Amino acid sequence: MREEESTMNRRVFLTTTAAGAATFAFPAVLRAQSKDPIRIGFPAPLTGPFSAIAADMKQGAELAVDELNAKGGILGRKVEVLIRDDQLKPQVGAQRTQELIEKEGCQFIVGGLAAHVQMAINEQTKKAKVLFISTSQSDEISAKPDTSPITFHEALNPTITSRVVGKWVMENLGKKWWIVYADYAWGKQNNMVLSETNKKHGGTVLGNTPYPLGSAEFSAHLPKIQAAKPEVLVSCTPGADNIAFLKQVKSFGMHQQMKIAQPLHWISVAKQGGPELYQDIYGGMNFYWELQDGNPDVKRYVDSFQKKFGTPPGEYGVYAYSAILEVARGSELAKTT
Known part of the structure; x- marks a missing residue:
């Protein structure tokens, strides 16, 4: 593939998130279209002091994938989310991210639940030229030198x-x-x-x-x-x-x-x-489920979450849910994965 053909326009992808625009090389994402599943890697601290928050994020991501697949996936391809425990350790987060990309063929990475871990994740995604949507509060992730044209941030800071x-x-x-x-x-x-x-x-x-x-x-x-x-x-x-x-x-x-x-x-x-x-x-x-009283989109999300998991959603599950859907919206707009 020629270099100009492996260039994805950031404006196309960022139309989905109302952000800015820039053009960048994105060879790891622009693969020949197939019917193989689209894999989204999701490192999160499933064990340790953040385990309860990570469990909420896991549920939000799973709900988003269910909804996407019920509508035919992304560009007609089934979506899979591969959730891995980063143990709230930067070195483990980096290792899990590298494995998700190199061994398990993930085209996108979403997740991270601590500022120091998500920056380690981001280093791996930048190196591999794989899009990363961070779902944790951090100032550095959206500032130089940690940010990049393929680094996105779903959370507040x-x-x-x-x-x-x-x-x-x-x-x-x-x-x-x-x-x-x-x-x-x-x-x-x-x-x-x-x-x-x-x-x-x-x-x-x-x-x-x-x-x-x-x-x-x-x-x-x-x-x-x-x-x-x-x-x-x-x-x-x-x-x-x-x-x-x-x-x-x-x-x-x-x-x-x-x-x-x-x-x-x-x-x-x-x-x-x-x-x-x-x-x-x-x-x-960041979020509370009673927002559903004045927002139809929140009500739909809360109803779906409660139906699947039997409990109201937490706030970090919303970040994960939204980030997975942003991957889908960007891919559909760009007409490629």
């Missing part, structure tokens, strides 16, 4: 989330904060943006406490935070760490001494923790 939630916390809960954050890309990004937002609105951050992701032991830090008497304890503790953090904070009686806020609520995690644990915990949300 920490800057958007923490600016909005931080401003609301300043206006409604208090201006003296203490921030506890997971010491990896997502946590660091939120800590930085929250601290900047607090300062911009005339507040004071009394302290910032990092901790290793997945090592959810906070009791040694809590007496110092109590002694500082913040008006708001801001938690950037994702996944199962969030449950452990809130249990320890409440065991110290801190929920009666200060407000507790966090950039995000994770529906699947809150289901595990239970309503009592999450009572009076303030946070932002």
Whole structure:
């Protein structure tokens, strides 16, 4: 195939996502049309502290594939999603992605649920010239040097989330904060943006406490935070760490001494923790199923999800569902896979 014939127009694909345009070489995607299934690789942390969120993403992806195949697939070809456990480790995420592309013939990669892992996934997809749609919050994934003409981002990012939630916390809960954050890309990004937002609105951050992701032991830090008497304890503790953090904070009686806020609520995690644990915990949300009351598309999605899985959808499952459908829309518009 000549070079000019292996060039796909990004404007064609991005028409489906209302984004910009550029022309780029995309040889791994432009294959001769056949009736073989279109394979979409999906690395996600099925084990570890993000397992509940990853399970929601897995369900969203599976629902999207079911809907596509019920309508004839993509360009008449059946769609398969191959979900692999990246163990929330960058090196494993990179390895799984490489295997999905080289050994299992995936034409697209969707997924990733932690900023540091999705960047490792992205390095592999860029190297192989395979389109990647990230489904996790990250600032770097859509900025140089990590972004690329074939790197797409389905989720919000920490800057958007923490600016909005931080401003609301300043206006409604208090201006003296203490921030506890997971010491990896997502946590660091939120800590930085929250601290900047607090300062911009005339507040004071009394302290910032990092901790290793997945090592959810906070009791040694809590007496110092109590002694500082913040008006708001801001938690950037994702996944199962969030449950452990809130249990320890409440065991110290801190929920009666200060407000507790966090950039995000994770529906699947809150289901595990239970309503009592999450009572009076303030946070932002990417999606909530009651949006169906005012949006017919959301209602259709929620109804389909509940019919298939017997439970309302979470917010990260929506990212996965949407990303799979974007692969289909882009392929149909470009008339190629």
